[in-house]
Amino acid sequence: MSVRHLAVIGLGLIGGSLARALRAAGEVGRISGYDPDPVQRQQALKLGVIDEVHEQAPEAVADADLVVLAVPVLRTAEAYAACLPGLRPETVVSDVGSTKQSVLRDIAAVCGGQLPPRFVAAHPIAGTEKSGVANSQTELFRNHRVIITPHEHQDAAARQLVARLWQAIGARVVEMSPAxxxxxxxxxxxxxxxxxxxxxxxxxxxxxxxxxxxxxxxxxxxxxxxxxxxxxxxxxxxxxxxxxxxxxxxxxxxxxxxxxxxxxxxxxxxxxxxxxxxxxxxxxxxxxxx
The missing domain is CATH 1.10.3660.10 (6-phosphogluconate dehydrogenase C-terminal like domain)
Structure with a gap:
């Protein structure tokens, strides 16, 4: 088991599928979750995608080793800011957004102009035209690429953890620049x-x-x-x-x-x-x- 406590912020297709896949691979222990939509929160809990659901982001990420922000790209920085009160200094945070320059720019703005070393920008190249946690799939990422775009302040151990987890669920990790x-x-x-x-x-x-x-x-x-x-x-x-x-x-x-x-x-x-x-x-x- 690589991660004792995973927190997923955004309980849709991608966040739900990642939680399912990591659990099936035996890579996580406890999984907590938060979504602004109460329907998605309750479905995720009912379907067993997560172990516990919270009504506020800081509560969901408290004591987490890894936080995944599975939200629309323009909401990534907002989600990160909402989590900050509950994050520990050693917590690794990653995302799944389809753009990377905007995400890194927005996260840096939240953090006073400098990217946090333990933020790892990632993008899984997988999905379907369906949305919502009810459509999440354990095998969604298998044999698909995941792009990681390291930044200049990147913590190497955090990057390695995120890459190893994606590889553990069958994805192929590729690194490139955000641009x-x-x-x-x-x-x-x-x-x-x-x-x-x-x-x-x-x-x-x-x-x-x-x-x-x-x-x-x-x-x-x-x-x-x-x-x-x-x-x-x-x-x-x-x-x-x-x-x-x-x-x-x-x-x-x-x-x-x-x-x-x-x-x-x-x-x-x-x-x-x-x-x-x-x-x-x-x-x-x-x-x-x-």
Whole structure:
């Protein structure tokens, strides 16, 4: 057992799945939890995801060896500040946010401008379009990557503890800089969610939308699946990583405009060549996609 007492702040899909996985792996003893939503608190307790639930964050983290902030990225610093009265100096705190520069910047602001050495910024690359602790899964992170983005004041032992716990539940830990992380996931995750939400919204506003959706096939379901994700979470992610996503969105708009010109000018061979390049690129990297 690596952690005697784990506290999970944010009892949703990710926080609940991490608690389940660590318990199943025998890596934690007692698990306490807090969520601002009383429904999630009671479900987590009823489902056995946690051992004890608290109505205030400081009570949940009191005496904890590790605290995981499993909250939307724009709420990470707020959650950390709420926990501070109950944290011990030696407590390790980590997060699961989809952006890293904003999280580290906001945590530093809470702490007077300097990041606490025992705060470890992490991002598991796993999830589903479902939310809430009722959808949490023990195997959610197995064979998926977890990105850790160390900062200049990072305590090595804290970083090693967090990495070891993720590895213990079957995840593959990768380290990179916060800036590199945000640029990569703007491309592979954040922009795709924007496109899926926008596409579904456009179709829903068409006069014939009532005929379109019942006749949609598997391709439509595959492309739009992520539009069923939490709007609040992705609103926060976009705000937190605005510059990187905006740059890629501009590039995507230019690409679509180019395709539109090809169609208008009957440049069908060029359009086919674009499709072939895209297909070849996806096939080339498919084995690396998780």
């Amino acid at each position: 590199q992380h945000d640029a990569i996931f703007a491309a592979t995750s954040h922009l795709p969610h924007v496109l899926a939400y926008s596409f579904v919204d456009m179709l829903a506003r068409l006069e014939r939308s009532g005929e379109i959706f019942p006749n949609a096939g598997g391709g439509f379901r595959d492309f739009t699946r992520i539009a069923s994700s939490s709007p609040q979470m992705w609103h926060d992610v976009l705000r937190a990583n605005e510059a990187a996503v905006a740059d890629l969105l501009d590039r995507q708009i230019e690409e679509l405009q180019q395709i539109r010109r090809m169609m208008a000018e009957s440049r069908w061979d060029e359009l086919k060549a674009l499709f072939e390049r895209a297909r070849a690129a996806r096939e080339r990297y498919l084995s690396q996609i998780e």
